Amino acid sequence: MRPDAPERGFPEAEFAARTAKAQARMAKQGLAGLLLMTEPDVRYFSGFQTLFWQSPTRPWFLFVPASGKPVAVIPEIGGVLMRRSWLDDVRTWSAPRPEDDGISLLTDLLAPLAKAGGTIGVMKGHETALRMPLGDWERLITNLPGLHIADATRLVQGLRMVKSPAEIEKLRHICAIGSASFARVPEIIAEGMPLEEVFRTFRREALAQGADDAPYVVGAAEPGGYADVISPPSRRPLQSGDVVMLDTGCVWDGYYCDFDRNWAIGRADDMARRAHDTLWRATEAGLAAAKPGNTCRDLFRAMSAVIAEMDKSGGDIGRLGHGLGTQLTEQPSHAAFDETVLEEGMALTLEPSLGYGSGLMMVHEENIVVRSGGAELLSTRAPQELPLIGA
């Protein structure tokens, strides 16, 4: 454990504040409640944190009423842990129970709202999923004639985008762990090491540096550059002239860092060095543009203008960064379609990428928080020049 680790969890006031903000927005939109069912949404309002969500067997529900504390409707196996949260009303059933996995409990909870012809919000927009069986959702709606369903995606994502000081401390901590792990890479990997071992070695290093886990470790290593950034590692040993990229989402107390680094093994060719320099300068442009009042589109355009010096193809990553928090990627998106206005407290990645040579690409990423005066780096800034390993 690093000596500078913040406290785990949050004081009750954090959840009360989040709930109050949600309820103010719900009142404006005429919502009698929010029905939430994904890990980050349930955790946001309850503090309920467990790896048990990795099992797809059981659905979990949190209902945020128009006033008062949220109500949990969850499998009994989570009862002990949820009852330690700030919630007072925790309703459980013995799950799995395929013929009635929480549906009767939800129906009882929502029936008064349905009778009154009320509207509840659910997450049904961009970047959401329905984390319960679709058949059960259809049954629930059928059970509740009169209940109206509205899309609460913007309401909840809008709240979650802006981080509290306590959240930013957690993000700062995991970004420091990520930076310390990347700083060790030139000592722990070398020419001849298979890429699969590079990934494993990096994961062990991130844990040694204090990460709770390093669930996302991807990357690539190929001569002069790489063509793909989401594949599993090969067993091919690192060779002189390879460009190696590692991208990681490490997690601490449920908060993620998400950034990457590039190195060249032994020597770097001119194109790779130029790509790295271009992406570094694109990131500088992003840092300068990351001010309250600018939009995500402004960030996208600022970085794109630099990328265009070298990339003529329009690399098809679809965006140049995103929100950072309790998921590997969060809203908003630095893309031409996203007009989200930057606010103080937003935690973001800046992630310019470009294509070069014949089918090669390079990616580059930093993590920041938007402050009144502009961007504050959470990750330790990468060097402008592509660093060499074992030169």
Next chain:
Amino acid sequence: MRPDAPERGFPEAEFAARTAKAQARMAKQGLAGLLLMTEPDVRYFSGFQTLFWQSPTRPWFLFVPASGKPVAVIPEIGGVLMRRSWLDDVRTWSAPRPEDDGISLLTDLLAPLAKAGGTIGVMKGHETALRMPLGDWERLITNLPGLHIADATRLVQGLRMVKSPAEIEKLRHICAIGSASFARVPEIIAEGMPLEEVFRTFRREALAQGADDAPYVVGAAEPGGYADVISPPSRRPLQSGDVVMLDTGCVWDGYYCDFDRNWAIGRADDMARRAHDTLWRATEAGLAAAKPGNTCRDLFRAMSAVIAEMDKSGGDIGRLGHGLGTQLTEQPSHAAFDETVLEEGMALTLEPSLGYGSGLMMVHEENIVVRSGGAELLSTRAPQELPLIGA
């Protein structure tokens, strides 16, 4: 990397066989196709493997037609990797594109079936989720009047439950890694180590033993027993008299082990030793009952009969084991409600648990594959007696 590691991936014949089996079942049910969208389902028919699913931003789709190879409809960032699979037809779009994240491409693909009044299967039953925005799903259905939707949960889960020899080799490998990691625990943890460090140390050990990752590490340590098995670790140091439990889902080439082990620090009281012995014998009863022709309910009853010697409360875990494969937990469930008939090649956990003392519980778990002659252990069998650390 362990010298005994199998090959990664599968030959094309594996995917062709899975697809042919699905198509035979589809024909019986009158399905013109299957529309799949979760990581394990897409991977099952395509071999497409990436950690990028951890980002919730983009939906991914695989369509299994009534005949011929599956068709991928995916974000362009996955195009390079998917085109290396056995598929011939890979359709991509520049994602994220919130106003049309694959919906036009899916509409084009499915329109002929809708026009013919056909039926496609989607996963909408127990243990499923809709991994796309609910709003997009509703738009897609509205786009395709005439298309009928059937529940394909049993069809796909039924196929996935029975593992091929190549899948069993991967499961055997990751279970060996898990067993080797647990065997090292008495050497790498000790009285005085905070539980948070115990978890981190175990994760590093699993990676050193050859796991690609150890995404699921939970457990507990309290005097004489524990009350909860899904909480994050505390910073409380291990003390003499604690019962420590570690439960892990480690992964290799996309296949999971899922089992746990208990130890006592320094000394064990009689109740804890009796609980361990009871669970060990319950597992023996499960091993004896895990024969082709028996049902999951038979497994549940065989283990329950032994557990009842000590547990008078009816511990509310809801089931005593489950399927094992490409998710931390899979179908079927060893529960009173599950009448799935065991078949040769099913990979399963046996996971008896019991309550004792005042609010304490103990869990115990092994991993097996069902063979014609009965259960074959994939995990190295736990000792009957609760083992001591540092005695």
